[in-house]
Amino acid sequence: MTGKNLNQRIAFVLLKFAAFATVFILVIIISYILINGFKYVSLDFLTQKSYRMGREGGIFPFIITTVYATVVSIAIAAPIGVGASIYLTEYSREGRIIELIRFCTETLAGIPSIIYGLFGFVFFVIFMGLGWSILSGGLTLACMVLPTIVRTSEEAIKTVPVSYREGSLALGATRWQTIVKVVLPSSIPGIITGIILSIGRAIGETAAVILTVGSSLSIPASVMQPGRTMAVHLYILTMEGLSNEKAFATATVLIFFVVIINYAANRMVGLIRR
Amino acid sequence: MRSYERWIQFILFVCAITAVLTVLVIAFFIFKEGLPVMLEKGVLSFVANSHWAPLSGSFGIRNMIIGSIQVTLGAIILGVPIGLACAVYLAEIAGKRLSKTIRSGIELLAGIPSVVYGFFGLSVLVPFLRAHFTGNGFSVLAGSIILAIMILPTVVSISETSIRSVPKEYKSGSLALGASHWQTIYRVIIPAARSGIVASVILGMGRAIGETMAVIMVTGNVTTMAKSVFDPVRTLTGNIAIEMGYAAGDHRSALFATGVVLFVFIMILNLMATYFSRKVGEIK
Numbered sequence: 001m002t003g004k005n006l007n008q009r010i011a012f013v014l015l016k017f018a019a020f021a022t023v024f025i026l027v028i029i030i031s032y033i034l035i036n037g038f039k040y041v042s043l044d045f046l047t048q049k050s051y052r053m054g055r056e057g058g059i060f061p062f063i064i065t066t067v068y069a070t071v072v073s074i075a076i077a078a079p080i081g082v083g084a085s086i087y088l089t090e091y092s093r094e095g096r097i098i099e100l101i102r103f104c105t106e107t108l109a110g111i112p113s114i115i116y117g118l119f120g121f122v123f124f125v126i127f128m129g130l131g132w133s134i135l136s137g138g139l140t141l142a143c144m145v146l147p148t149i150v151r152t153s154e155e156a157i158k159t160v161p162v163s164y165r166e167g168s169l170a171l172g173a174t175r176w177q178t179i180v181k182v183v184l185p186s187s188i189p190g191i192i193t194g195i196i197l198s199i200g201r202a203i204g205e206t207a208a209v210i211l212t213v214g215s216s217l218s219i220p221a222s223v224m225q226p227g228r229t230m231a232v233h234l235y236i237l238t239m240e241g242l243s244n245e246k247a248f249a250t251a252t253v254l255i256f257f258v259v260i261i262n263y264a265a266n267r268m269v270g271l272i273r274r
Numbered sequence: 275m276r277s278y279e280r281w282i283q284f285i286l287f288v289c290a291i292t293a294v295l296t297v298l299v300i301a302f303f304i305f306k307e308g309l310p311v312m313l314e315k316g317v318l319s320f321v322a323n324s325h326w327a328p329l330s331g332s333f334g335i336r337n338m339i340i341g342s343i344q345v346t347l348g349a350i351i352l353g354v355p356i357g358l359a360c361a362v363y364l365a366e367i368a369g370k371r372l373s374k375t376i377r378s379g380i381e382l383l384a385g386i387p388s389v390v391y392g393f394f395g396l397s398v399l400v401p402f403l404r405a406h407f408t409g410n411g412f413s414v415l416a417g418s419i420i421l422a423i424m425i426l427p428t429v430v431s432i433s434e435t436s437i438r439s440v441p442k443e444y445k446s447g448s449l450a451l452g453a454s455h456w457q458t459i460y461r462v463i464i465p466a467a468r469s470g471i472v473a474s475v476i477l478g479m480g481r482a483i484g485e486t487m488a489v490i491m492v493t494g495n496v497t498t499m500a501k502s503v504f505d506p507v508r509t510l511t512g513n514i515a516i517e518m519g520y521a522a523g524d525h526r527s528a529l530f531a532t533g534v535v536l537f538v539f540i541m542i543l544n545l546m547a548t549y550f551s552r553k554v555g556e557i558k
Contacts, residue, residue, distance in 0.1 A: 008456035012367060018359030019368065022430070023379040025423055029386065029394050083289030091283055097291075103548070104293040110477075110544045111300065111537070112484025113388075114511045118518070118533045119300045122307050143296050150293065176282045197385075204387025207486040207515055231389045235487060238393050251393050258385045266378060 030255060037252030040245050046253070050217050054233060055243045059250055061219040065134065065227030069213055070202040072138025072223060073145060078195055080142075081149030085191075088150070089157040090179055109147035116144050117211035125212055132214035132226040140212045141205060145198035152197065156190020157183060193268040200261040204254065206231040230254055304537055308530035320531060326497045328517065333528040335535065337499045341414075341507040342539075344500060345489060346482040348418025349425055354475055356422075357429030361474075364430070365437040366459055384427035392491030395420040400492055409504035412494030417507065420488050425478035432477060432551075436470020437463060469553035476550065480543040484536070486511040510536045 048058030084101070092098055120140030130136045160183050168178040184191075206229075214226035215236060228236075230250055237247040312320050315333060323334025360380075364373045395416055404411030440463050448458040464471070494506025495516055508516075514529050514536075521529050 004454045004457070008454045011456045011460075015359045015363040015367060018356045019363040019376055021356060022360050022383070022426055023376055025426075026379050026383045029391075029423075030382075032394065032398060033390065080289045080292050083286045084292060087283075087286035087290040091286060101290050101293055104297040106548060107297050107541070107544055108293055110480050110484075110540055110547075112486065112511060112540060114484070114486040114514050115300070115304065115533055115537055115540075118307075118514065118530060119303055121518070122303050122530070123299065127303070143300070146293060146296070174279055176279055200385050204385075204389070206387065206389040207511075210515075211518060231387050231487075234393060235389045235491075238396055238491060244397075247393060251390055254387055254390055258387065258390075259382070262378075262382050262385050266381075 030259075033248065033251045033255055037248035037250075037255075040249035041252050045249055049219070050233075053240075053242055054217070054237050054246055056246075059230060059233060059246075059253065061217060062228050062230045062233045062250075063253075064219055065213065066203055066229040066231075068134045068220060068223065068227065069137045069141060069209065069229060070199055072134055073141035073202045074195060074198060076139060076142035077146045077149055077198065081146050081194070082153050082191055084146075084150045085153035085157055086179060086183075089154055090175070090183065105147045105150050108143065109151075111144075113144065113205055113207040116140050117208040119143075120208060120212035130224070132212065132216070134213060134220055134223040134225065134227055137209050137213035137229075138223065140208050141202045144205065144208060145201055148198050148201065149191075149194045152194025153187070153191045156187035156194070159190070160186045189268045189271040193265050196261055196265040196268065200258060200265075203229075203257055203261070204231055205229075206235050210235065230257075301537070304530060304533050307527055308532070308534040311524050311527040312531040312534065320528075321535065324499065326513075328521065328525040328528060331524065333524075333531070335510065335513065335532055337497055338508050338510045338513045338532065339535065340499055341493075342483050342509040342511070342536075344414050344507060345417040345421060345493065345509060346479055348414060348503065349421035349482040350475065350479060352418055353422030353425045353478065354429055357426045357474075357478070358433055358471065360426070361430045361433035361437060361471075362459060362464070365434045366455070366463065380427050380430050383423070388424065388485060388488040389491075391420050391424055392488035395488060395492040403504070407504050409506070410494070412492060412506045413504045414493065414500045414507045415503040416492040417489050417509070418503070420492055421482040421485060424485060424488060425481050428478045428481055429474045432474035433467070433471045436467040436474070439470070440466040469550045473547045473550035476543055476547040480540055480547065483509075483539055483543070484511060486515050490515055510539075 045058040046063065047060050049060055051057040088098065088101065120136055124130050124136035124139050125132055164182050164186065165178055168182045173181065209229050210232045213229060215228045215232055216226040217228060220227040230253060234247055234250045234254065237243055237250065311333065320333055320335060321339065322336050324336040325332045325334045326337065364376060368376065399416050399419060400411035403413060403416055444462050444466055445458055448462040453461065489509055490512040493509065493512065495508040495512050496506045497508055500507040510532050513532050518529055
């Protein structure tokens with residue numbers, strides 16, 4: 001065997017090793033949590049309130065808070081994000097303002113969650129007077145997931161062939177009619193993928209949420225009340241050493257949500273390709 | 275008809291401009307809260323002083339700046355070689371089905387919440403380091419390892435995209451000259467894709483320096499400077515997250531000032547990443 005081929009062999013083995021190591025790490029993390037946590041997840045755990053600061057009982061209030069905050073954030077970010085992506089693709093693709101908008105969208109995507117937390121705290125909680133509440137958290141999360149929705153929707157809308165638009169316009173439809181009746185229906189799977197990914201991000205977020213939604217143990221009765229999401233609950237259980245068993249169980253539920261969300265997003269991507 | 279179309283265009287424009295307004299409002303409020311204490315004590319003293327004793331009015335975040343840089347560099351050293359190798363494997367060697375499977379694994383890795391990474395680090399990595407090395411396990415190394423895993427998806431996906439965007443002629447030209455596939459990869463393809471690879475590393479740095487929950491769960495958060503990788507450390511993000519719960523007055527303002535410093539770091543990294551990803555298009 002020549003040196004050239006031997007080098008190639010060694011290099012390719014190392015590259016393959018790196019790729020499989022990455023997947024291996026994923027498998028280790030997920031299986032470690034599921035193996036240790038699954039036995040503690042029961043119907044009671046999912047449907048009961050939490051007692052003694054989380055040492056006993058379940059995570060029902062935290063599931064409710066997580067769902068609430070996520071729904072609020074998506075309800076705010078999705079219309080704005082999709083609207084923005086329509087503007088960026090259908091109305092104006094170049095120019096100074098468009099460049100600025102794109103730059104700011106990238107910037108939003110790069111801002112760390114703790115900065116969103118500080119901002120949400122000083123702006124929504126204090127300045128707007130919303131207090132620690134689902135609404136403050138939802139608004140903060142909406143700012144965080146906005147770039148994801150804008151980017152994925154933009155990609156989806158861009159893939160709609162120009163001929164579709166031309167056909168619709170030639171038939172006498174206005175620009176908006178073309179968007180609503182032709183462009184959006186063809187790009188719906190891509191838009192939904194972006195929304196699903198945003199849901200995943202909102203569910204798992206901790207730093208921004210703990211400063212805006214708070215860590216109250218009770219079930220929030222309205223969006224104006226504080227609460228505690230599952231991710232925040234896991235953080236508090238672990239850092240304060242309250243209950244390892246409950247921490248594993250909460251982590252298992254979180255992983256479960258993440259896997260379902262990823263599966264759903266993949267199915268949607270599959271739909272686009274078809 | 276006309277006017278209603280115009281109204282819609284206006285509403286969509288407002289949607290699009292929301293991102294700009296949000297960035298401005300975030301920057302304004304973080305600076306408004308953080309700058310006063312910074313200016314009062316002197317920006318230089320705030321950044322260069324190593325003494326952080328907020329209850330006695332001493333605010334110096336030098337050790338946290340160093341801490342953030344330490345764990346971020348560690349994450350880059352550990353994560354980038356694996357991530358880049360993985361990207362090359364996916365783009366150049368693996369078959370379609372295999373690379374699709376690996377890619378969906380990496381997407382899942384990106385979807386795992388940071389608090390779960392922290393929890394994993396705290397219950398597996400920290401005890402492991404405690405048992406096999408010096409120190410109590412909460413360390414720069416623990417933070418670097420967890421962050422290395424967390425930046426993998428960023429490094430892999432952006433590097434892979436840039437490797438794939440290298441024109442096919444480059445590869446076939448090199449192969450036609452008698453170079454092996456591996457020689458072509460490291461002499462032709464990787465150099466041609468370097469802007470994108472650099473951008474992926476910079477974005478990975480941004481993610482590492484901004485990561486909060488996973489880091490504070492494994493680094494120990496002491497305010498002294500770490501002298502070895504087995505020493506505990508506190509990052510800028512950790513400083514904010516740990517003390518925000520009970521801070522008031524100047525102390526709270528100093529935490530916002532920590533946020534200002536973090537914000538500046540992130541903006542520099544973002545600008546650099548934008549610069550390098552623009553260059554990706556120029557290769558062709």
